Amino acid sequence: MPRVFADPLRERVGRYGLLLGVDAILAATALHAAMALRFDGEIPAPWAAIMPRAVALVVAVRLVANLAARVHAWSFRLAGLPDAVRIAVASTTGSALIVGIAPWVVPPRLPRTVYALEFFMSSSAFAM
Numbered sequence: 001m002p003r004v005f006a007d008p009l010r011e012r013v014g015r016y017g018l019l020l021g022v023d024a025i026l027a028a029t030a031l032h033a034a035m036a037l038r039f040d041g042e043i044p045a046p047w048a049a050i051m052p053r054a055v056a057l058v059v060a061v062r063l064v065a066n067l068a069a070r071v072h073a074w075s076f077r078l079a080g081l082p083d084a085v086r087i088a089v090a091s092t093t094g095s096a097l098i099v100g101i102a103p104w105v106v107p108p109r110l111p112r113t114v115y116a117l118e119f120f121m122s123s124s125a126f127a128m
Contacts, residue, residue, distance in 0.1 A: 019072045020063055026125040027062040028055050034117035035110075054106045058098060062122060065094035071126065084127070091123035 035043050069090035103109045
């Protein structure tokens with residue numbers, strides 16, 4: 001029997017799943033681009049070996065920060081200054097957590113320029 005009414009919970013879960021998936025891809029891409037910029041396009045073998053752990057850390061922290069700041073709880077057509085502040089808070093908090101956690105998860109820690117480049121790239125990507 002076909003449904004007459006849409007299931008709002010299923011639609012919301014699907015929307016959040018899609019948005020979080022896009023955020024995960026953007027965070028991983030931002031880290032890879034930051035590493036490529038730092039090392040002029042060719043990441044040395046020791047740094048390439050730790051990239052899977054670094055990507056996992058960055059993606060996990062960025063998703064948690066975005067969920068905590070409720071970055072996706074707004075209308076795309078009616079975005080305003082409060083939404084921009086939420087994105088800025090999520091990006092800053094995420095970067096602070098990454099810098100604080102990375103030495104334990106990704107020894108040796110990532111180069112400092114990678115943290116800065118990843119912050120700017122992911123913040124810009126999440127704001128779009």
